[in-house]
Amino acid sequence: MTGDIATMWARRLVPCCLLFWQDLATAVESPASQGAGATLMRQSFADQIPDCPLRNQRGETVRFFTELVKGRAVVINFFYADCEKSCPPTNVAIRRLRAGLAPSFGKSVHFLSITLRPEVDSVERLATYADVNAPAQESPDLPDWDFLTGSPEDILSLRRALGMFEADPVLDQDPSQHGSVLLVGNHATGRWTKVNALGNPERIQAQVKRMIGWSEAQRYEDVRKAVAAYRSSLEEGNPPRRRESGELPNLGALVGPITGVDAEGNALTTVSLAGKVVVFGRMDTVCPHGIQAITRVMDRLNLQFGHFGGFHLVTLLTPSLATEVSYLNEMAKYAGAAAGDPWWFLSCDPVELCRFSERSLGLDPSLVVPEEERLSPFEGEVHDLRLVLVDATNTVRGRYEVFHADPARGTAAAEQLEADVRNLLLQTPRLQ
Amino acid sequence: MGAAFHIGVSKADDVLEVDSQFKTSIQNVPRWENELPVPSAAVPVGVGELPPAFGGKEVGDVLHGTAPEYFNQPDHWNQFPTQYYAVVAKAGEGFQLPPSMGLKTPFWGYGLVRPDGSVSPAISPGPQYRFRIGQPAVVRTINNLPEEISTHMHGGHWPSHSDGHASFLVVPGEARDYFYPNVLPRREDGTPDVSEAPSTMWYHDHPADVTAAHVARGLAGTAPCFDDLELELIRSGVLPGIPGKSDQGPAYENPYDVYLALSDKVYHRSGAIWYDRNNNNGYLGNVETINGAAYPRFTVEARKYRFRLLGASTARHRRLRLSDNSTFLRIGNDAWLFPKGQEIQALAISPGKRADIIIDFSKYQPGTSVYLENILHQKNERGPDGKLEDAENPRVSGSPEFVHQLLRFDVVAADPSVPNATVTAASMLRPHEPIHASEVEVRRAFRFERKQGHWAINGKFYDEHVANAVPRLGSVEEWTLQNGSGGWWHPIHMHLESHQQVRNLTTGQAPFYQNSFKQDVSMLGPNSEIVIRMRFRTFEGPFMFHCHTNEHEDVEMMFQFEVAKVASRKAQPVQLFFP
Numbered sequence A: 001m002t003g004d005i006a007t008m009w010a011r012r013l014v015p016c017c018l019l020f021w022q023d024l025a026t027a028v029e030s031p032a033s034q035g036a037g038a039t040l041m042r043q044s045f046a047d048q049i050p051d052c053p054l055r056n057q058r059g060e061t062v063r064f065f066t067e068l069v070k071g072r073a074v075v076i077n078f079f080y081a082d083c084e085k086s087c088p089p090t091n092v093a094i095r096r097l098r099a100g101l102a103p104s105f106g107k108s109v110h111f112l113s114i115t116l117r118p119e120v121d122s123v124e125r126l127a128t129y130a131d132v133n134a135p136a137q138e139s140p141d142l143p144d145w146d147f148l149t150g151s152p153e154d155i156l157s158l159r160r161a162l163g164m165f166e167a168d169p170v171l172d173q174d175p176s177q178h179g180s181v182l183l184v185g186n187h188a189t190g191r192w193t194k195v196n197a198l199g200n201p202e203r204i205q206a207q208v209k210r211m212i213g214w215s216e217a218q219r220y221e222d223v224r225k226a227v228a229a230y231r232s233s234l235e236e237g238n239p240p241r242r243r244e245s246g247e248l249p250n251l252g253a254l255v256g257p258i259t260g261v262d263a264e265g266n267a268l269t270t271v272s273l274a275g276k277v278v279v280f281g282r283m284d285t286v287c288p289h290g291i292q293a294i295t296r297v298m299d300r301l302n303l304q305f306g307h308f309g310g311f312h313l314v315t316l317l318t319p320s321l322a323t324e325v326s327y328l329n330e331m332a333k334y335a336g337a338a339a340g341d342p343w344w345f346l347s348c349d350p351v352e353l354c355r356f357s358e359r360s361l362g363l364d365p366s367l368v369v370p371e372e373e374r375l376s377p378f379e380g381e382v383h384d385l386r387l388v389l390v391d392a393t394n395t396v397r398g399r400y401e402v403f404h405a406d407p408a409r410g411t412a413a414a415e416q417l418e419a420d421v422r423n424l425l426l427q428t429p430r431l432q
Numbered sequence B: 001m002g003a004a005f006h007i008g009v010s011k012a013d014d015v016l017e018v019d020s021q022f023k024t025s026i027q028n029v030p031r032w033e034n035e036l037p038v039p040s041a042a043v044p045v046g047v048g049e050l051p052p053a054f055g056g057k058e059v060g061d062v063l064h065g066t067a068p069e070y071f072n073q074p075d076h077w078n079q080f081p082t083q084y085y086a087v088v089a090k091a092g093e094g095f096q097l098p099p100s101m102g103l104k105t106p107f108w109g110y111g112l113v114r115p116d117g118s119v120s121p122a123i124s125p126g127p128q129y130r131f132r133i134g135q136p137a138v139v140r141t142i143n144n145l146p147e148e149i150s151t152h153m154h155g156g157h158w159p160s161h162s163d164g165h166a167s168f169l170v171v172p173g174e175a176r177d178y179f180y181p182n183v184l185p186r187r188e189d190g191t192p193d194v195s196e197a198p199s200t201m202w203y204h205d206h207p208a209d210v211t212a213a214h215v216a217r218g219l220a221g222t223a224p225c226f227d228d229l230e231l232e233l234i235r236s237g238v239l240p241g242i243p244g245k246s247d248q249g250p251a252y253e254n255p256y257d258v259y260l261a262l263s264d265k266v267y268h269r270s271g272a273i274w275y276d277r278n279n280n281n282g283y284l285g286n287v288e289t290i291n292g293a294a295y296p297r298f299t300v301e302a303r304k305y306r307f308r309l310l311g312a313s314t315a316r317h318r319r320l321r322l323s324d325n326s327t328f329l330r331i332g333n334d335a336w337l338f339p340k341g342q343e344i345q346a347l348a349i350s351p352g353k354r355a356d357i358i359i360d361f362s363k364y365q366p367g368t369s370v371y372l373e374n375i376l377h378q379k380n381e382r383g384p385d386g387k388l389e390d391a392e393n394p395r396v397s398g399s400p401e402f403v404h405q406l407l408r409f410d411v412v413a414a415d416p417s418v419p420n421a422t423v424t425a426a427s428m429l430r431p432h433e434p435i436h437a438s439e440v441e442v443r444r445a446f447r448f449e450r451k452q453g454h455w456a457i458n459g460k461f462y463d464e465h466v467a468n469a470v471p472r473l474g475s476v477e478e479w480t481l482q483n484g485s486g487g488w489w490h491p492i493h494m495h496l497e498s499h500q501q502v503r504n505l506t507t508g509q510a511p512f513y514q515n516s517f518k519q520d521v522s523m524l525g526p527n528s529e530i531v532i533r534m535r536f537r538t539f540e541g542p543f544m545f546h547c548h549t550n551e552h553e554d555v556e557m558m559f560q561f562e563v564a565k566v567a568s569r570k571a572q573p574v575q576l577f578f579p
């Protein structure tokens, strides 16, 4: 197979160089010479992209370079269908990016997900995977997203050529090492970079637009917007500090603190969190879907803001669930919190927890489900599982239904929460 | 040169290995045909008042504006009238390979605007700014390239707006007025810190994601800076120069003080520079250039010369010596002169670093040729062979022994009308003010590592909205820099001020002489760990710190610290932002 690629390269180099000479001839002393640079860079890269055949989720055979990359803008990642670690959050990020790029790019950007386990991920499996991540009915106007498989040798050579390869063989065998990397590029303009999908979504979107935009207008639209905002703040006589748009509502002050016991048995009180931006989550439920949704969002907040000063997460539990210290530890581990993260798991008195969540956080009271309506013996109560955002002055600024029957609405709430936390942190005076 | 007497063996046929992917690259380049290009001085378009070449547009009256500090200058910033420059980043073409090969190379460079408003052709390396402490400069930078740029003046002390921050760009067709006040940071008692006056700066492009490709294509240049102390060293004949001429601005004309910007390239057989934008590990070329010319020769008088060596490669490390293994005097590291020079036989230079050296050619007979050669083998992007601790080891190693000659010096008789410089290892140069442990206000630790197919710091990636450290304006901090990625070398660059290496936690030893004063790039060898101290003075706002292997910084091995009135031990959202 590798021999084939070598011959294929050799074959393609000939026309490529001819083209090249032409470019140089016209480049001399003409304004078009500025484009020549991009052309040269593009061709040096294009020489290396194998034109191997791959099969997509519809069973069609496509040539990687000539049919998927040449002259196109692409976002490429490597995944495998059984991945439970870095692929699912990467897919969430790709969906977000795809929706974000749709208004300005339409179909002029192409998402390509290539399997790392071609032995297992057949066309049929890709089709199922595609149905989950990019259902055809929801995406007629979104950029195309194709899922690709091929021969293991071809996929390895592809990864090498695209730089999605670890020199260390042990690292290379660990899919989490490349699971969240997006290779974004525009073959026509010659601009390529790699982006980590798990970063700040706003930044990723701006970065991708800048890197693969077709025109200068498309590439630098966001920079020009930021300049305009900066200049108007100067004209207003304000110091040119970064501000996010959109004021958050003021939903009332916390009436009092809550105290609880952490996994080490220490009594902790939220009084000591004054001056910080805090997100509270109730987890006194046995609903596994609710716990999963809440912890996933809180984990992401921890990933995004856990290293910031002035940010804290509090998960509230009741002793009926947290009878043992080990349960709190398990919970923290399950949620993804590490020692030293600003994330408390507190076991609280049930009465106090009810009072705090109703009076201070403004959550709805828990409903007791009549015995005859219970679907399972565990379904004793229905809790308001919204996450609550509290600012540095102990004022509630938002409640977010991140666990919602409609997953799209849950995701939207989680994104809003993330944006609002960032916004509040910007306005918060810095703590030592 | 038929009768030339060669010191050391001429090895004009050794070939650097190149990645097999570049199948149509040029393999053999004739040596010593090119004359060494010596960068010419950038001429200001005006001094003291807004020049006509600015087209009636006041400073700051361009899309990206100027630094707020420009409008708020303390009196002591204006010892001399402001110099105004205008420069256009644009494409150019010229001979980098020897003209006998008949191949011109397209590149990206800078063309200076002349006082009459016309624009000179682009050159790479770009025009040489010659700055003077006490004399502010405004450089209107116009971007006529199809991609965004951001010019970092490396080694200086600048406002955040004008520092070449990775996210403070100049988009195509627009301009930014870079304001370089050329001031010294002040001590707590208000006196200027003369120890911090930079000598050897350079500038290069620094935009997020695309720095490496842009630097490889030629967006870089040189910028010496002079202060009273250094001018006096030239006037009194200690440092090489023509007394009465080389110490006079604005030209500071000095035939005996020469930058050598080292950069390796891969050339396509058409003469174009090849760069693979999808290799994010490091770009290694098989052809070595100096000041934009492949394997040049340089005619020198039999006297002392000052060379300002510059690691302008994106990823290649070098260890340099003279072909006869004779000693030379190292007088500075990065931007700053040492208190006293040190006689050495070899020095290491990584991407981003500078080394100020004095070579005394008076020991050679006119007609002699001697070579500058690289004896550090680097087979892959990870880093060179050998250990960091061998930086001054002049012995060649490898099998076969690795020696790659970069430059030939041809010695001719000295002009008797100019006396030889008197500098020796005993000469007093620039005083040094060590930072003491008692001054440290905050300690932080940063680990540079490979993570999730990216380059990371403390597990995080560059985000222009995050200030990863917030030091207090005027404070001193102590940072531990740790290399956590198996086998990779990372030269770590801190913007804003110099830093001082105080300990090497890996060897347990104090840094060796050359690294014990001020640096702006500190080398982290494989699995090494060092402690640095740094002052954060004069300017508030975000500044970068990152790996200077440009490919690594592009895939996010880059952080920023935001200097502010109130410090924070943890990351914070960035507050000041100058898009």
Ligand SMILES: [Cu+2]
Binding pocket: B489, B490, B491, B547, B548, B549, B552, B553, B557
């Ligand atoms: Cu590095």
